[in-house]
Amino acid sequence: MVTGPTLTDLTDRAREIFRLVVEGYIASGQPMGSKALAGSGGVNLSPASIRSVLQELQDAGLLAAPHTSAGRMPTEVGLRLFVDGIMQVAEPTVAERAQIERGLSHGGTIENALAAASSALSELSAGAAVVMVPKREPRxxxxxxxxxxxxxxxxxxxxxxxxxxxxxxxxxxxxxxxxxxxxxxxxxxxxxxxxxxxxxxxxxxxxxxxxxxxxxxxxxxxxxxxxxxxxxxxARPVMVVRGQANLLDEAALSDIERVRQLLEELESAEAIARVLDAAREAQATRIFIGSENRLFSLSGSSVIASPWRDSEGRVVGVVGVIGPTRLNYARVVPMVDFTAQTLGRFIGQDGFSRK
The missing domain is CATH 3.30.390 (Enolase-like; domain 1)
Structure with a gap:
């Protein structure tokens, strides 16, 4: 993993501008310029002063300018700093929790339950959702x-x-x-x-x-x-992938080659299983940004994954969301974690068949 500056290396002013750039980029998919930042009401500085801070953040490797006259967008190092030190998570709402639980509350086969959970998660996260469980072992x-x-x-x-x-x-x-x-x-x-x-x-x-x-x-x-x-x-995990179409939003269409690469990567079930396996031993949700994961390094995509456990605390499978690096981490991370907890509560109950 590439390392960069820590939060303590940034002034309060630089930290605030950095936060606004990252949040603005995640929301719009577009680089943030000094005029937009000055007009947001979040920074009481002139555009010239903001440009000076943006250049400092770029020199530190936290921001990048895709074009000479464009605004700035976070680098992978910058996104990692934001996720680890600045991001304030937003817990799923009551309605979102109900949507995730709904497909699991009717029993049926495990495969149907996994499909329902991944469909709900992909819809709520606006990314591609993946749920994996090792191939069942019948008695x-x-x-x-x-x-x-x-x-x-x-x-x-x-x-x-x-x-x-x-x-x-x-x-x-x-x-x-x-x-x-x-x-x-x-x-x-x-x-x-x-x-x-x-x-x-x-x-x-x-x-x-x-x-x-x-x-x-x-x-x-x-x-x-x-x-x-x-x-x-x-070697034969049961895996369900839903929501690939979510990756084709307006912002993504401006970088169609990256999206094409990501869709190709999502076709490799075995490779995705290896990615999710890296989260099996984690105690909490793991986040892989861009090149931190080899499979998705070419498409510059992120993976948010969490293990889910049975009633005895044993890891049963992994659930995750895959999408562009501008995923709404603050919203998706707790959503993936809640989905993992919900799968742990529902899968294995008597209402689910093992066929």
């Missing part, structure tokens, strides 16, 4: 290994909700039908009524402690099966 009934060839087997996993999933497992050496049967029976006895994640800990502990009563070939098959299933589930 299991049975696992079988079916021979495909001497060195390949098909693992068939049956869940309580009737779902059946198959994965091919490569084996280092030929195994017989008895080995496949022993491994399948062993895993079925440990998996029943558990998720794969829950069962994996039990199985690995038994194998490590020599308590599995499996021979070497069956042990290897069990371990390979667990690796295939657990890696596969982790």
């Amino acid at each position: 299991l009934v049975q696992i079988n290994f079916v021979p495909l060839s001497p060195v390949r087997a098909l693992a068939v996993l049956v869940s309580e909700d009737g779902g059946i999933e198959n994965r091919v497992i490569d084996l280092p050496e030929p195994v017989g039908a008895s080995v496949l049967e022993q491994a399948g029976n062993y895993l079925t006895s440990r998996l029943q009524g558990r998720t794969l994640g829950e069962a994996s800990g039990v199985v690995r502990a038994e194998i490590a402690g020599g308590r599995s009563a499996l021979d070497a070939a069956s042990t290897d098959l069990v371990q390979r099966g667990l690796v295939v299933w657990t890696q596969d589930a982790a």
Whole structure:
């Protein structure tokens, strides 16, 4: 992250003008000139004095002038200083909270709930909203290994909700039908009524402690099966993106190449998942401005993301808003945080199915 001046490095006058420039730019998407600042009533200085302060802020790396005769707009360093030290957050209104909660209060599938939450958040934030949760882990009934060839087997996993999933497992050496049967029976006895994640800990502990009563070939098959299933589930998050059209406002159309780049970046689900994963371990909402995040550095976009937790405090997923660096951070940050809290309260209640 690029560092710059701190608030203590600025005079009161410079700090106030800097705040007005950033707030004006966020509101309009346009650079702020000295005449507009003098006429706003927020600064009791002449345009000439304001221009002098603007130049000082530009020299400090907090502001930039896109054109010679234009006003100033905040740099990424300036936006970071504003967000961390000046911004006063505006908590969501009663109506905004109700809109976020509305789609989650009717039960249904988790996928529908995520879609409702992201749609509400995108509409309220005027950005693209993203909600991600790792692929669900159903409770299991049975696992079988079916021979495909001497060195390949098909693992068939049956869940309580009737779902059946198959994965091919490569084996280092030929195994017989008895080995496949022993491994399948062993895993079925440990998996029943558990998720794969829950069962994996039990199985690995038994194998490590020599308590599995499996021979070497069956042990290897069990371990390979667990690796295939657990890696596969982790690599397939459920993710919903809503509100890409919000990025095409009048201010954005003047910089259509940046918007085109951002829309392309939003097409990469795997890359977005990596971005949101950076917020999973955070205790509060995280803000990535422009080049602070590699994925969106080309489009100069910002990401505001917050983890959401289940009733036991475990991180379940991440919710966020993606948009131009002139996002209304003061309004969107608490909105993302409230959405994360709301998802934590509603998801996992009995009204939601896991299908």
